[in-house]
Every structure is written in C-alpha cells, then in structure tokens.
Amino acid sequence: MFSYTDPIGDDAVLSSLGSSGIGEPARDALRLSRQAEARALLMAHRIGEAAYDDMLVFLSPGRQMMVRKHAEKAAVGEISLQLGLSRTKAGTWYQLGIALQQFPKIRMAYLAGDLSTHRMSVLIHAAEAASDIAPGAPTEPEAPDVDSPDVDSPETDTPETDFEDIALDLAERPTTDTVLRDALEELVISLDPDDATEAREEFGRAWENVAISNDSSGHINIDACVPAEFGVYLRDRIAALIAARICRRDPRTLGQQRVVAMAALMGTPGADLVCQCGDENCHPNGERDTTQPPNGAPAVPLTQPDRQADERDRADTEPTSDTALTPAAPWTLVLDPAGTAVPRLHGYGAIDPAHAEHLHDRSIEILLRNNVERGPWGRLVVTDRAAAPPVDPTGHGGHALPPPGALTYTPSRRLRDEIQQSDLTCRYPWCSRPAHECDLDHLVKFDHADPLVGGWTLPENIAPLCRPDHQRKHLALWLPTMHLDRSITWTNPTTGRQLTTYPR
Known part of the structure; x- marks a missing residue:
C-alpha cells in the first residue's frame, strides 16, 4: 500500500483511504515502525558495546569502577553522535540493549514488532527485578530423595512457565502500560515481599526528589518523585477541592484548575480557587454529577442506606469545606485476610505488605471477600487460551428466578x-x-x-x-x-x- 520511499505518493494514498478500512493497514504500519525501532535500538547497543570495549583497552588499569564509568560514558557518547540522539535517550537505549541480552523471549517479541519500546522497557524492568529476587523464578521444587521409600518417582511438577512467558502473556492484553506495570509489580512482590520492600526503599533513596526549574513565559516546572501515598493524597485533595469549588462552566482547563488547587492547598498567597463561570449564584456541588461521587462510591444513584454507609466509611465523600478536604483516613487499602493476595493502595496499585502495614493506622481497609485460588506467581495466569463459555446472553446469569437484589437497579x-x-x-x-x-x-x-x-x-x-x-x-x-x-x-x-x- 505504501512505498515508504515516496512521500508524495504515500500522502495521496492516505488521502484516498476510507475510514472504515484504515484500521488494519494502520496496525501494519505501526508494527513495521516498532520492528524498525527495535533493530535501531539493538544496533545502537552494538555501537555502544564496541566503543565501551575500545575505551577499556585505551584506559590504563586503575580503579575498576572509574574505568567502567568512563567506558560507559564513551559508549553513550558514540551512540549519541552516530544516531543523532540526545545523551539521555542514547543512554536509555544502551541500557535497554544490555538488558535485552538477558531476556531472549522479550527480545524476540520486541524484534517481531509485538511491543513498543516503552512497553518493552516495562517488561524488562520487571524481569530484572524478578531475576534479582529469584533467578529462574518461579523456584523449582526440590528434587525428592529417590532413596526414600515414601517417594514412588523422582518426577516433579516443575513449572513450565517462567517470568518472561507470564510477562509476555500480560503484555498481549489490550491494557495500558500503566496497568501492565501494576500487574507485573504485583507478580514481583508476590515472589518475595521482603525483597520488594528493600527495592522500594532503595528506589526512594536513589530517586525521591522535588526538582523546581525555571521554564519560559513566567512559569516554573515542578518535577517530583514521592512515595505513592504522598502522590495519592495530593491528587485526591486536588480533585476534592476542585469538585467543591468549581462548576462545569468554569472556562479554565482541568490542568489550570489543578495548578491553582495545588497552590491553594499549599497556602500560597493569592492562590484562591474560585469558580470563574461568572454566575453569582454558582453552586459547584449542585453542578457535580452526583451519580459518580469520589472515593469509590457507586456510579448509579445511591439509596439512602447506602449513602449513609458511604458517609460513615469514607471520610471525604462530599467535601464542602477545607476541613472536609483532610480526612482522618486519607488512603484506602485492599487487603487479603489470608495474606495471599498482594495488598493494593487505591489510586496507585500493588504495594508490598510492609508498605501496607506502614499505612495501616491511617487508612480505610477493604478486606477481600472471596480470595481466588492462585498459582506460583500470586495471581491467576491464562494458560488455556481457549475462550471460556459466554454467560447467559439474557443478562440473567443463568438463573431461572432472580436472586435477591437482581431486580434492583442500584448494586448493593x-x-x-x-x-x-x-x-x-x-x-x-x-x-x-x-x-x-x-x-x-x-x-x-x-x-x-x-x-x-x-x-x-x-x-x-x-x-x-x-x-x-x-x-x-x-x-x-x-x-x-x-x-x-x-x-x-x-x-x-x-x-x-x-x-x-x-x-x-
């Protein structure tokens, strides 16, 4: 369809395509672009590898760490010069190329165009973490003692699926990279919660920071890496303040509203979040969509008993004042009483048990009612790719008579x-x-x-x-x-x- 060498001709083809049939060729073009970038990245790694080796020969023997540091800088610099990339991107490609050598299944999927570079990097970082925790995980069971009279056979039920298989299976699903990262992090935590705790603490020591740098046109950029609960708290407080004070007719973008809301929460002089709709009788709370209240309430209108329960259980259901924006329990944790499922923090995702214990006294806790049976990876994994049978197409769940609550629109x-x-x-x-x-x-x-x-x-x-x-x-x-x-x-x-x- 496309020549990829004649821009004018390809532009004419694009203009003549109908919208109904454009999806498949667009996906084909996207796959080709991923395949091309995969080869460029792996060739960049080879360029860097050659420069690294040359630098090791050139440098006189000395402190091993210093020599390798200079050699790595030379590798990144050579990639940057030859491919016209920034040093930051050249360094990222070089490190990913090194990591891809350890994980051949992910490398092959990347070369096949199944993964974007960013999605591949999500898999690589998780695979490296899993390898650090338990190389070759899931750990194979110990071989039985063949001399023992209690053992009939030396055969064991060794898992045939490794982390790369699971990661690639999850990556095939139509989920965002954020959801994929969370699923992989849950797997890594389930392998060794203590090691996951240590990794979280090491990450914090290395990367926690708030960087405030000048931008243009009278603005400043704020870039921060903070613990998950800090970010969840700030995001929820900003959303609650906007919901309490701003109606739908406010002309500002949501981003602009968030900037003023954050400044107001910090007590910045002159930063007062006031609706700019121009209506003297503006009632932000009255303008809100009450079918979708914050903090996990149901999407359909609440019955009075459910509303009372939400008000008791969730401290900031309907914030109408500044005091309501600071709930006694600012976070919500989802916990498994049996201790099998990985804890989850609403607004973030999977966290290690020690992290959950740290937030225990300041959080609302939701206990899992029905814990699903889990395999060696801590979650259900699709091993049979045949689709399960569909549910009752009438929407009655296969019931001849409606169970309690089935005829009530609002879910319990x-x-x-x-x-x-x-x-x-x-x-x-x-x-x-x-x-x-x-x-x-x-x-x-x-x-x-x-x-x-x-x-x-x-x-x-x-x-x-x-x-x-x-x-x-x-x-x-x-x-x-x-x-x-x-x-x-x-x-x-x-x-x-x-x-x-x-x-x-």
Whole structure:
C-alpha cells in the first residue's frame, strides 16, 4: 500500500483511504515502525558495546569502577553522535540493549514488532527485578530423595512457565502500560515481599526528589518523585477541592484548575480557587454529577442506606469545606485476610505488605471477600487460551428466578465491592481507570419498566466502565460479551475485530 520511499505518493494514498478500512493497514504500519525501532535500538547497543570495549583497552588499569564509568560514558557518547540522539535517550537505549541480552523471549517479541519500546522497557524492568529476587523464578521444587521409600518417582511438577512467558502473556492484553506495570509489580512482590520492600526503599533513596526549574513565559516546572501515598493524597485533595469549588462552566482547563488547587492547598498567597463561570449564584456541588461521587462510591444513584454507609466509611465523600478536604483516613487499602493476595493502595496499585502495614493506622481497609485460588506467581495466569463459555446472553446469569437484589437497579454495597475487587480497572480495552472510580454498568440493559425481562443486577451482568467508555458502550461502537471467567470480548460490529479484557 505504501512505498515508504515516496512521500508524495504515500500522502495521496492516505488521502484516498476510507475510514472504515484504515484500521488494519494502520496496525501494519505501526508494527513495521516498532520492528524498525527495535533493530535501531539493538544496533545502537552494538555501537555502544564496541566503543565501551575500545575505551577499556585505551584506559590504563586503575580503579575498576572509574574505568567502567568512563567506558560507559564513551559508549553513550558514540551512540549519541552516530544516531543523532540526545545523551539521555542514547543512554536509555544502551541500557535497554544490555538488558535485552538477558531476556531472549522479550527480545524476540520486541524484534517481531509485538511491543513498543516503552512497553518493552516495562517488561524488562520487571524481569530484572524478578531475576534479582529469584533467578529462574518461579523456584523449582526440590528434587525428592529417590532413596526414600515414601517417594514412588523422582518426577516433579516443575513449572513450565517462567517470568518472561507470564510477562509476555500480560503484555498481549489490550491494557495500558500503566496497568501492565501494576500487574507485573504485583507478580514481583508476590515472589518475595521482603525483597520488594528493600527495592522500594532503595528506589526512594536513589530517586525521591522535588526538582523546581525555571521554564519560559513566567512559569516554573515542578518535577517530583514521592512515595505513592504522598502522590495519592495530593491528587485526591486536588480533585476534592476542585469538585467543591468549581462548576462545569468554569472556562479554565482541568490542568489550570489543578495548578491553582495545588497552590491553594499549599497556602500560597493569592492562590484562591474560585469558580470563574461568572454566575453569582454558582453552586459547584449542585453542578457535580452526583451519580459518580469520589472515593469509590457507586456510579448509579445511591439509596439512602447506602449513602449513609458511604458517609460513615469514607471520610471525604462530599467535601464542602477545607476541613472536609483532610480526612482522618486519607488512603484506602485492599487487603487479603489470608495474606495471599498482594495488598493494593487505591489510586496507585500493588504495594508490598510492609508498605501496607506502614499505612495501616491511617487508612480505610477493604478486606477481600472471596480470595481466588492462585498459582506460583500470586495471581491467576491464562494458560488455556481457549475462550471460556459466554454467560447467559439474557443478562440473567443463568438463573431461572432472580436472586435477591437482581431486580434492583442500584448494586448493593456487597456486590459493588465484589466487582471492584475482581475487576481492578475499567473493562473497556486500553483503559486504565481504576474500578472504584468507574460506573458499574449493566452489560445487558436494565429494564426500569419491567426489571424481570431486562438485564439483572448480578456479577454476570455487571462490569466497571469509566464514564467516557460507558457512553461509548451505549453507542455500540464495540459490543461486549462476558464469559464465565469474567473475561469480556469486545467485538467491532463493522470490522469483526475482537479484543479481550480480563479481570485483575
């Protein structure tokens, strides 16, 4: 279709393409670009490797660390000069090239165009961490003593799947790099929680910082690396302050509102977050979408008992004053009473148990109700790629009679928690919105006129969808089919293309 050598001709081809058939050639072009970049990165590594070796020969013997440091700088500098890259990007490519030599399966997938450079780097960093914790993990079981009379056979059930296989399986799913990173971090923590704690502390010592540098046109850049709970707290407080004081008609962008909100929270003189809609009778709280309150409340309107429960359990449900913006329990943790599942911090993701224990006294805690059976990696892993059977297409979950609550539009708090604990994010492809910030959508529409015939309020018919994707689902751009394992296949009715998202 494209020559890739004639810009004018390729531009003419682009102008003549219809929108309905452009998806497949666009994906092909994207794959080719990834393949090309993979080869460029690995050739950059070879360039750097040669410069590194030459520098080692040139430098006189001395302090080993200093010699290697100079050799590495020479390698990065040579890559930068030959490829016209910044030193920062040249250094990143060089280090990734070194790491790729240790993980051949990831390297082959990268060369095949299955992974972008950034997605590959997410896999590499996780694979390196897993190797540091338990080389060759999951650890093979000890061989039995063949001389023991209690052992019938020396054969063992050695796991056939290694970390690279699991990582690549997760990377194939239509998830964002943020969701992929969180899933891999959960795996790494599950391998050795104590080592994960040490890694977190070492990362903090190396990278925690707030850098404030001058920009142009009277502005300054603020770049910070802070502990997860600090960032979650600041983000939630900024969102709560905007929700309390700004209505939808405010002309500023959300980014501009966040800047003023952060300054107001810091007590900066003159930084008062006031709605600029121009309406003297502006009521920000009245303008808010009450079907989607903050901090994990359900997307559908609350019944009075549920509303009272939310007010008791969540300290900042409806912030209307500055004091309401500082809840007694600023974080929400999801914990497994059995200690099997990795703890999770709402607004961030998987954290090590020691980190969760540190936040214990200052957090709301949600306990997992039904802990799923887990393998050696601490989470369910897809080993059988055959799709599970679909659920009842009527939206009745296979029930002849509606179970309690099935004919009530608003999901119960118990059902809401169950769905949010099973489905950690929005179930639309390529979305990373946390489930506790999403709508709980009936995949088969609930019939308010006759609830008995519509889709029922059951786990088999409920999935979290963020507000924009909820609206897209109702536009029928992609049609969902839930399966018995809670995987959801999304089908494009025009092209027939399918994407499958998974719980957790």
